[in-house]
Amino acid sequence: MPHLVLDKISIHYDGQPAPAVERVSIDVAGDDFVVLVGRSGCGKTSLLNVAAGLVTPARGSATINGHPITAPGSDRAVVFQNDALFPWLTARENVAFALRLRGVRPAERARRADELLDLVKLTDAGDKRIWELSGGMRQRVGLARALAAEPQFLLLDEPLGALDALTRERMQTTLLDLWTASHAGVLMVTHGIEEALVLATRIVVLAPGPGRVVRSFEPGFSRRYASGEAIRAIKADPAFAAARGELTGAIFEGEVA
Amino acid sequence: MTISAYTERSGSGTEETDGLSVPWSRPSPKRRGVSARMISAVTILVVLAVWALSAHLQLVSPVFLPSPVAVWNKFIVVARDGFVDATLLQHTVASLGRVFAALVAALLIGVPVGLAIGISTIGRGIFDPLLEFLRPIPPLAYLPLVIIWFGIGEPSKILVITIAMLAPVALSTASGVRGVSQERINAARSLGATKRQVVRHVILPSALPSILTGLRIALGAGWSTLVAAELVAATRGLGFMIQSAAQFLVTDVVIMGILVIAAIAFVLEFTIRRIERALVPWAGRE
Numbered sequence: 307m308p309h310l311v312l313d314k315i316s317i318h319y320d321g322q323p324a325p326a327v328e329r330v331s332i333d334v335a336g337d338d339f340v341v342l343v344g345r346s347g348c349g350k351t352s353l354l355n356v357a358a359g360l361v362t363p364a365r366g367s368a369t370i371n372g373h374p375i376t377a378p379g380s381d382r383a384v385v386f387q388n389d390a391l392f393p394w395l396t397a398r399e400n401v402a403f404a405l406r407l408r409g410v411r412p413a414e415r416a417r418r419a420d421e422l423l424d425l426v427k428l429t430d431a432g433d434k435r436i437w438e439l440s441g442g443m444r445q446r447v448g449l450a451r452a453l454a455a456e457p458q459f460l461l462l463d464e465p466l467g468a469l470d471a472l473t474r475e476r477m478q479t480t481l482l483d484l485w486t487a488s489h490a491g492v493l494m495v496t497h498g499i500e501e502a503l504v505l506a507t508r509i510v511v512l513a514p515g516p517g518r519v520v521r522s523f524e525p526g527f528s529r530r531y532a533s534g535e536a537i538r539a540i541k542a543d544p545a546f547a548a549a550r551g552e553l554t555g556a557i558f559e560g561e562v563a
Numbered sequence: 564m565t566i567s568a569y570t571e572r573s574g575s576g577t578e579e580t581d582g583l584s585v586p587w588s589r590p591s592p593k594r595r596g597v598s599a600r601m602i603s604a605v606t607i608l609v610v611l612a613v614w615a616l617s618a619h620l621q622l623v624s625p626v627f628l629p630s631p632v633a634v635w636n637k638f639i640v641v642a643r644d645g646f647v648d649a650t651l652l653q654h655t656v657a658s659l660g661r662v663f664a665a666l667v668a669a670l671l672i673g674v675p676v677g678l679a680i681g682i683s684t685i686g687r688g689i690f691d692p693l694l695e696f697l698r699p700i701p702p703l704a705y706l707p708l709v710i711i712w713f714g715i716g717e718p719s720k721i722l723v724i725t726i727a728m729l730a731p732v733a734l735s736t737a738s739g740v741r742g743v744s745q746e747r748i749n750a751a752r753s754l755g756a757t758k759r760q761v762v763r764h765v766i767l768p769s770a771l772p773s774i775l776t777g778l779r780i781a782l783g784a785g786w787s788t789l790v791a792a793e794l795v796a797a798t799r800g801l802g803f804m805i806q807s808a809a810q811f812l813v814t815d816v817v818i819m820g821i822l823v824i825a826a827i828a829f830v831l832e833f834t835i836r837r838i839e840r841a842l843v844p845w846a847g848r849e
Binding site: 358360377378383384385388390392393394403407435436437448451454455461 | 744746747749750751752753754755756757760764765768771843844845848
């Protein structure tokens with residue numbers, strides 16, 4: 307099974323007196339949905355960027371299937387908060403981007419892209435221009451584009467952060483469906499407490515100054531969704547409210563209210 | 564019911580007296596657009612009228628200021644019979660040919676140079692000082708040197724125009740490249756793009772709106788350098804035509820030539836705007 311490992315990672319940005327992250331270890335297996343939460347400045351995005359190969363850690367090792375991560379690669383597709391789509395391409399061409407880079411023939415990549423657009427429920431949007439799409443639709447295109455690379459891991463940097471509350475709610479189940487359908491492991495950064503609980507197989511709580519792991523949860527609600535339980539029923543479960551309280555407590559632990 | 568009644572009332576209220584809205588800020592784009600254009604049209608008509616009147620009253624000798632009608636007649640005559648061995652069309656084609664040859668050369672050199680400046684430190688180190696040196700020099704200043712080096716043939720004229728166009732093209736390209744969002748580049752790299760693919764598939768298209776703006780500025784710069792370049796030993800071209808006419812005090816041809824140059828510049832600008840809209844419809848909509 308694919309395995310993404312961040313081992314005792316320290317990150318120190320140039321010109322900063324203190325390290326941003328100190329000795330953080332995170333382990334993502336190929337069927338995991340790991341969510342990093344924590345207050346601003348806890349280094350969660352930095353850690354995601356280390357996994358992506360965009361940031362080089364000062365100490366510690368980042369490996370994928372035992373190989374050191376030194377640069378970005380299509381085995382770890384990243385989706386950013388701002389969709390970072392290419393406005394000169396249609397939605398379909400955006401999705402097919404990774405295939406085009408690999409020299410896949412146009413007919414084949416259009417077929418593949420349409421399948422993925424189906425998967426993210428944008429069946430008829432293939433010919434649309436990016437600026438004609440709503441924020442939620444754009445983020446779906448971004449997800450489909452990342453999946454087209456057939457990555458072993460999806461790295462999601464607050465993918466729902468720029469969306470309105472209702473769209474975000476709906477996108478949570480979309481993310482879970484994609485996670486199940488794509489057989490990719492997920493490492494995601496978010497500010498949303500409920501989002502973390504719904505999506506994660508494991509939640510890693512980080513604290514700032516310098517960034518470090520303070521707790522780790524295995525809420526298990528996403529596995530319940532994957533085995534067929536309705537999302538509203540899960541959220542209405544008293545266990546969900548309890549987990550929510552516990553997680554909130556862990557995030558704000560040690561902070562003077 | 565209440566709601567519809569409310570909206571109706573508030574709707575009519577804003578139209579008449581709304582204490583909060585400033586009268587001139589009220590959205591009436593249609594009327595304002597038309598009136599701006601009408602004012603422009605009136606301005607042009609007034610200038611023409613003053614010109615015609617002063618020519619008619621002979622406030623200035625016709626040698627210095629021929630009437631609009633005389634200029635128009637000259638336009639017909641030169642278009643049909645030519646002036647100094649070439650028709651107006653031939654002069655225009657000669658000028659446009661030089662400008663477009665220079666434009667192609669400026670794009671072929673300027674876009675790669677701009678990319679190099681925007682992407683690599685080495686590129687910026689090499690080309691930035693050279694461009695900053697060239698940019699502020701008026702073309703007339705280096706024209707004599709170009710002639711000493713390359714003679715008075717066609718290549719010299721094209722070279723001078725190219726130099727004038729180079730800086731706008733390269734600098735706009737560079738600023739477009741520097742403006743590419745890092746997220747977009749990171750996204751492409753994480754989808755498996757090599758450095759070369761990032762340049763080809765992300766940086767160049769992202770910089771395209773900026774490159775086209777540079778092209779528009781360059782065309783303006785090139786067109787105004789043209790006359791200077793054609794002052795020197797040309798046998799054809801709008802600049803040459805004006806210069807020869809001036810030497811014989813054929814003022815109507817001079818004025819006609821100036822108006823033709825202005826009209827062509829206007830058409831070029833308009834065309835490039837159309838091309839921009841067709842090529843980069845996403846500009847300003849991201």
